[in-house]
Amino acid sequence: VTDSQHLHELDNAIDALSKKFKVIRGKGKGQLNDGQVFGCEFYPAYDIKDEIEAYLFLGQSMFHAAGVAIASNKPTYMLDPYFNEVKEVNSFAEQLKKRSILSIYKALDARKIGIVVGLKEGQLMINRVKDIKAKLEKHKEVSLIALTNVTEDRLQLFDADAFIQIACPRISTDNPFKKPVLSAPQAYALIDLLDGKEVDIDRILGISHWL
Structure with a gap:
């Protein structure tokens, strides 16, 4: 490939x-x-x-x-x-995967979660945002945030314990953030854990399409 x-x-x-x-x-x-x-x-x-x-x-x-x-x-x-x-x-990939899994478990303890809507072309996935927000509100205090660029400096401006960004999954997997910043696949795993469902945590990103 x-x-x-x-x-x-x-x-x-x-x-x-x-x-x-x-x-x-x-x-x-x-x-x-x-x-x-x-x-x-x-x-x-x-x-x-x-x-x-x-x-x-x-x-x-x-x-x-x-x-x-x-x-x-x-x-x-x-x-x-x-x-x-x-x-x-694979050694480098395993580091990214472990960091992604750790972020999910850290987000379990969050009281306030900000859902970040990406404003760049191709990143505005409103239906996905609505779906995650509705499911997450059963367990957490949720706010919506709109950003063109999802960076550590910009996220620090918002009162949230963790974030879910629906702009690009690679933002979450490839960048170290001080607070948990989850992608959509990670967010759905978090919701399943909050709902008490069994999650194959090792295979969250083991899919062909991360959006």
Whole structure:
């Protein structure tokens, strides 16, 4: 798999690898190109996880490679085409996943939770916000916040013990915040825990689509 920057190099990489390995390229299904992954969209990789033993991400983006590793829970390596290096990704991905899980449990103790609506193009998911707000209000004091950029400095301006941001899931997984800042998948896991439901906490982000 690869990102958009190195998509033009994917065929050559597959040809070279096919000399020694069985190589499978996941289907893009129209939204993405075959073998392409995006920041929160991993289905070309995820949909073939039961057919493969490991992933090789072509590129320099640990951001994308770690997403593949977390979503699939499979051994993942990054092939850097500039330095001709292969890097193991799962150790870094595991750190991100553990931080995401810890944030959920910290949010359990929060009294006030702010739900952050993203104002950038493609981030304004009002129906998702309404759904999470309605379910969360059974357990917590909830407020709505609208931000263009979700940063530590901006969140510090609001009176909340934890936040749920519905802008981009990678904001929550990839950035350290002083207070818990959950993405939508993390928020639904939090709601299930508050409702007393059993949650497979290790597989919260083990899905093909994080939005």
